[in-house]
Structure formats: structure tokens, C-alpha cells
Amino acid sequence: MTIMDIVHEASQFEVPLSADECLKCNVCNTVCPVARVTDLFPGPKYVGPQAQRFRIATLLPPQAPSTPILTSPDATVDYCSGCGICTTACPADVKIAEMNSRARAEIKAGHRPRLRDWLLGQTDLVGHLGVAFAPLANWTLRNHLIRTLIEWTIGIHRRAPLPIFAGKTLRSRLSATAKGSRGETGGVVEPPPDRAVVLFHGCAANYYEPHVAFAAIEVLRRNGFETIAPDQVCCGLPFISNGLYSNARGRARTNLSVLADYARRGYKIVGTSTSCTHTLKAEYREMLDVDDDDARAVAGATWDICEFLLDLHDQDRLDTNFGRLDETLPYHAPCQLRSHGIGLPALDLFALVPGLQAIDMDHDCCGIAGTYGLKKEKYDIAMAVGDPLFTRLRATESARVACDSETCRWQIESATDRPVKHPIEIIAAAYAARDNPSRASGPEQAATTR
């Protein structure tokens, strides 16, 4: 066993020291969607593995007390959108995007967070307030004058695609039974793990798009699974993306304290937000160094909804009695989905639906990358990153688009004026078309029921 083996075993060094594998081959720079459109970001190679050598000295214990703590030699790392495409492209397994995220966090550590960045991470607080005052909040956030003021004061771009608050939260619409034994009421008898899954609905489904969660619940029910949605908070990804790791760790601990118990009892944790599920699977460990038994149990139990359904199909357990959906459906695979390493399961599911012609738009990133494209100084970059996708979508005849990630859906809707659906909504519509072929939720109807 060498020193490097020991170092590799300590997971908190896995990301930072993967820089050692970098060949300086530039492949990451060829795929970076941000460096493609702006000089403000020199490219993942430069701010990632190349800058990492300046940071690495502070990582190796034991550290002499006099060693200065180096953060990053280059603050442009903040222009990394965190899309993660570089990591998937790297032939040497360097965790480039993860390294950049950690570098950003180190730059921000010990400083008071910028109000905007803190606010973008406070998805539960904002969500609760927004839903409570939904009509007012929605009006406010669509008023151009107010949005201009918000841009000046807080730094959220006036045209950034902010979602519409739902009238009620998902949680308030779920029955006590659906919230499980760990729910507010407690003591509920839960169906066993072969007949139920835990739903990690995330903030998007709770505060903005309860219909996505309901589509998932319905599809799961069709396939013999009850849904348990125990107490949960934001996965913490918005804090991670904004470099506020200690806040994110708090979210991680809260979620793990509830979810680990389910995971150990054999429940699968299924999520409709592909970025939340990736956070549970990988980022608690890779970014936050939260790598205890709870984190491992939850990571191993977490599934993206489409990944879960495709797995059912492979076991011949998926109900494939879909009705016809005669439409051409452009599909955008979010950058965050690619980090799962699960292929594009939504496309495999769409292929099972008669009449449905899904088209993979094959574009790397829509630009938004979570909260990146909301920011005043990054909005134009995000729009430029997504521009080829938007141009092609605007040129299609299709009435709607499919995409697994909520922030991407909002970005694409805002840029193209096309309704963008979660794949699970399409699958739910395909079941509905079977039940009631005459009232099938075709594209026209779907567009009007937005």
C-alpha cells in the first residue's frame, strides 16, 4: 500500500487529489459550454486541475501550523456553472466540476455570504413565503419595475426565469398517510418496501410544480407502488452551487436523519428532480464530505424516477399498457442527469409509448445550471450557452418539450415560449390516454392545461 492508496481511501481527498491524474489534454476545455461563450471563464482545465496544484498543499496532513491556507489562485472559478460536462468528458477520471465547486466554497468560506447567494439557497424559506402569498408573490416577480429593482439591489437578473408559486404546497395536499410514519402525524402503518417507495419531491414539486409529483405518484401507483413522502427539506444543492457548504451540510444532515432509516429498511428513494437525486447520490459525499453510514445508505437507495421505471421495465414489472400519444416530442437531457451515469432513461421510456416520437436535442446544457443563469452577471452567459438549443426548439413544430430538471424546464420555457414537461408527466399522459383514448391529453390540450 502506498501513501497515495491511503490518501485515496479517505474520501474527502478523492475529488481534490484527482487533479493528480490530469494529463493536461484539454478535452474538458473542448466540452465546456461556458468557456465556449465567454472569456470570463478560461475553461475547466485552468481553474480546475491546473489551479488545484496551488490548493493541494493545504490538503495534505499533517499541516505545519505556519502553512498559509491557499484557496484558489484564480477567482474566475466562480464562473464555472457546475454543469459537470467536463467530469463526464475527462478520460482520466479527474473530478473537475467537483473540484471547481469545492474551490468556490473555499473562496467563500469564512466570509459573510452575499445576500443573493444565501437567498438562492433558501429554497424552503422562499418557497413557503411565496406559496403563502402566491398571488402577490407571482405578480411581484412578474412586474418588470420590481424585477429591475431586484436586479439592482439583490443581483437576480430581471429577465431570469423565476418559476410561478403554486397556490398550495405539495405537502399540504398530501394525506397524512402519504407522509409516512416519520411524517407530522407519526405512527402511520406503512406498506412494505416491495409495495412502496419514498418520494423525495424536492423544492420544485413542493412549491412550484406539485403536478409533477402527482404525475409520479400516479405512475408509481399504476405499477403497484404506494408513495411515502416523509419530512424533508431542500437537498442543499442550491447552497452547494453557491459555495455555501456549511448551510448545505445542515440540509444534508436533516434529510439523512429521516431518509437513512427508510433506506435501511429497504425502501427506494425516488425523486422527480434529477438534480436533487444526484445530490443525494453523490454530492453529499463528493462535495460536502458527508460520508457516513447514513449518507451511504441513502445514496445507494436513491433513484431518479425514470431510472427507477426503466429498472422496473427490465425486470418485466413495468405496466407498458400505454395509450397512443401521437406527437413529436423534443427532449433535452439536463447536464445534471448526465452526471448520474444512467444514460437517458426518459428516452428509453418514451420508446415504449405508441405514437410518441421523442427527439433527443443532443445539446449539452441549457445554461441555467441550477441558479447560475439567474444571476445578474451570468444571465447572458447562460442564455448564450442554451442558445443553440433554443434556436432549434423554436424552429420545431412541436407543441411541447420534455426535460427532467425543473430549472432547465423554466429556462427553456422562458426562452422558447414552449411548455416544457417532466418526462413523468408524459408517461402519466400515456397511461391516461389508455384509460380514456377519446380524451387523451394530446399536445394541444397539454399546452392549454399548462
Added chain:
Amino acid sequence: MEPSPSHPRTSLARSIVPSSDVVVVGAGLAGLTAAIALVDAGAKVTLVARGHAATHWTAGGLDVAAPPGSNTAAEGLARLKARRGHPYAFLAADVRPAVDWLMGVLSAEGLPYAGDLDAPLRTMPTAIGSTRRVSLVPDAQSAALAPWSLDERLVLAGPAGFKDFWPAALAASLERPRVWGGDEAAVARPARVEAVSVELPGLAGRRNLTALHLAHLFDDPAWRATALDMIAMAVEEAGTGPGRIALPAVLGLADHAGALRDARQMLPLPPFEVPLVPPSLPGLRLYHALRAALRRRGGKIEVGEEVIRVDHDGRRVTAVAIAAAARERLFRTGGLVLATGGIAGGGLLGRADGTLVEPLLGLPVEAPAIGEWLAPDPFEPAGHPLESAGIRTDERLRPVDAGGRAVFENVAVAGSMVAGQRYLVERCGDGVAIASGRRAASTLGAALANTRGRREKAGATR
């Protein structure tokens, strides 16, 4: 250099995806060629790769064979065919049809290639002011192929301040006859070499400008019209007379065909691209065209997914396990193409004890003993000893043991994993990749047809 556990599994949870007829591992020239040929043969193919391959680092041409002393690629091919243990010893007959076929595939994707295996190898300038000998090149480099006439000038034209292409420095080097092959009388070369640097629109003060930035600018028809106009004026100001223009290889990526067309129309002399240091646009275009060809045919390609294990029953590979986030993902498969890129690509790993291992299937590796890994001369004319390391196969490219027996029936090895080639000095890597990729496809395609035939027969008699 032990493989580091870069993907510690946090759980043994498994996800099984629907089966493929063949899984191809590796997204380089060999893997992509094999995958395209397999889909053409009717197989359901999934190509998985841990990351992008060497296509992004290469000059974009197709090196078939150019060992020292050969005048044409065909001659080089014959020479290597006669070399005991070289992959061309059994692949040589496939090379022409395979390369012709692949050039057809590339042309259909809007990336035509030019050149002739029987024509003399041509000397073309490089971006460091040296030259290299080529046979098959992308259309954008084809203007460099024709022999130079006595009155021709070569104008090196590049954007001012672009760190990867320095016209004046290149000209200073390329003015020397010996750079073009030594014997001044025998080797055609330009009569004059000139250099122009052009301030292109919007680039003043841009630091860290890369080939990719420039290529994206050249994708924009309006920008490139202005830029080409400025280059044309600068070239005309620099001198008169017939000749050719060498440009850095930045003529577009998404709309390379349009950029090349416009460059040919607007520049006063025929232009050709000079490949740059990585990231190489000609290599990227090759990758993009092959990926598009595979996807157009219905093949799947997933990059960023590392194979961590291959399951087999001793004779046949049955499944391939991929490192997904928090779990492994299992592809059931009827066959496997191993195009994992040899030592440079991570397909072979060196251990501290001086052995080389093939990490996915533990195949027997043919390699020099540790004492012979390093040549005393880093530029050893015969090539680096370790280059020839690889997997010894039968003529169908199935890996074999020391006795020459196939170790697995449904595994075929392709590209630089195939033992016995010294691709750097023999300049045969692309030819081997294409011919072996296609041969691997036919081996596994035939195996699939047999399996299907047996299954159908069994079905009929039942």
C-alpha cells in the same frame, strides 16, 4: 501505477438495463468504427467510454502506414504486413476497403477526406514549424497535398496574438529546406515562405484565445466574412504570385463545411488548415462526425461512464458493469469490443512489479519485460519498445492465450490494444484502428448471426 479506486461504490445496488447485442468500450477511432459497422450489420449497439479519446489530440488525418523509408502508404502497408507479429500481417487486405468505407461514412456526415494510399506521402507543415508526411487528410488540409511548383509561395496567415500559431516563427523555420525533408533537390517545397498576422475583428485584447474560441467565431457566417476579407487583404499586401495559404485549423466546428467553403471563395490563394496542439479541431470534427454517424444509425453512445467490471462465464462475456452515481449499472450483452486505447488510453495498466495488465477481463498481455520498457534514446528510430505492447489475437481479433487459443468467443480487440504495432514510428494507428474496428464488427456480427440462427432453429424444432 495501480488503478486508484476513483469510484468507491457506496452500495452494491444494481440497476440492469435492457440488453445490447454488443457493447463497445472506447470512443476513439477504433471503437466508433466498430460500433458503426456493427449497427450497419443490424446489431443493437451501445458504446460506452470513460471519457473522450485521442481523437481530440490528433491532427485529424488518417495515418495508414508510413514507417521510415516508405514512399507511399501502400508501400508502408506492404512493409508492415511482412513484419511478423504486426496487426497488418493479418489485417492488411482489410485496410483499403475499410478506409474507403469509413471515408464514405465521413463524407456523408459532411466531413470528406482526400488523398490516395498509392500516391507519394506528402510533406505538410506543422504548427511548430516542422513538417510531417501524410496520405489521407480532411478536405480542409487537402490543398497541402498537391506537389509544390517552382514559383509557388506559402503564406502562413494567422490571427494576431493567437498563442498556438505564430506565422513569423513558423515561416522562419519553414524557410529552411531541410525542414521539408533534407534533400533540397528531391523534395518539392514552396519557393518562398511568407508570414502575415491579422488583427481579426473583436479579438484585440482577448487573452487566452484558444482554437475553440476561433472555431466558434468562424461558425458565424457574418464574422467569418469580415475575418476572411481581412486575411485576404493582408495576404495580397504581403506579396504576389501563385501559392497557398496555411491557416491555423480553426475554420469552424458546427459549420466547418460552410467556413471552408467561404475561405476557399474569399481568399486569393487556395487555403489549407494546419492542425494545432490540442484541442485539435480536425480531431474534434472527426469525433463529432463519427458520433453523429453512429447516432444517426440508431447506435447509442454514452461518454463519461467507466466500465468497472465485465461478467463472463469463462468462455463468453455476458454483461458489462458501468460506474454510475452510487451504483453500478449492468448492461447484458452478447458481445464486447475492447477498444480501450492501449497504454496511452488506459486500456493497459502498468504495475509496480513490471507487468502490464488488461484491467477489464484480465486478458493475457504481450509486452516487453520491464528491463526493456525504456529505450536509451527517447527518439529511438525503431520506436519505443512499450508501444508494441497489447493483446495478442487470432485473425478474428479474439484475444488468445499463449497457445494461440481464443480466450473468449465473443470478445474482439480493436485499435491500439492490438499487440505488435509501433504506431508512433510506423504511423499506422489509424489504419489499424479502422481495419480492426471493422474486422471486430464482422467477427461479433457473425457470432450474433450464429446465435440468432441457432435460436431460430431451436424455436422451429420445438
